[in-house]
Amino acid sequence: MTTHRELVEWSAAYCGRAAEAFGFDVDLSRVEWEVSTRAKRRAAAVKRPSVDGAVVGEPKSWDGAVPDCTVSLTWAAFESFSRTEWTATLRHELVHVEQFQRFGTTDHGDRFERRAAAVDAPVRVRRFADPAYVLSCTECGEAVARRYRDCKLVRRCEEYVSSCCSAPLVLDERT
Structure with a gap:
């Protein structure tokens, strides 16, 4: 098509x-x-x-x-x-x-x-585009948030904590 x-x-x-x-x-x-x-x-x-x-x-x-x-x-x-x-x-x-x-x-x-x-359908459909921003936990390194646009979380990530370790977030260097 x-x-x-x-x-x-x-x-x-x-x-x-x-x-x-x-x-x-x-x-x-x-x-x-x-x-x-x-x-x-x-x-x-x-x-x-x-x-x-x-x-x-x-x-x-x-x-x-x-x-x-x-x-x-x-x-x-x-x-x-x-x-x-x-x-x-x-x-x-x-x-x-x-x-x-x-x-x-x-x-x-x-x-x-x-x-x-x-009906053999997924509950969640896989991502097909890479996010512009990935935020990770500073304690365990787990990617905990993905964002496709700039937002408050991206700009001020150090003010937030991860759900896994309650540690500060960091903007992943891969982005």
Whole structure:
């Protein structure tokens, strides 16, 4: 695939096949598709309206049609993932769509984990871009934070402590 349109068409078609093969309870006619060239941390995302009082696990009774949601695909992730990894990412997003359409919200909790396992999808999708900044624990050297943009944590890292050793953080020399 060489264009955004081709990526959207192929991914939407795959999701239709996956919905049938894995028994997803989704209405794909209520899903819009887009491609992001800016995202650096997420391979894809389901953008959805906020629904007051929605809780995963409590089915939502929709007055009328289920609201539309948008699956946003990240071009750089698609380029760096194998076909197998990309299709697993799409199934991950289908779990979000399924949860949203059923409950009015979605998360990565226990229900998500069980459903992702049932459809052979990761709960967390791997990073596809290197962070601009890595912060490490001064005690054990463990990388404890990754940031893609300059922020207060990066600029003032010595004011923070690690969760592993409660030691000060240092900006890793690799960055």
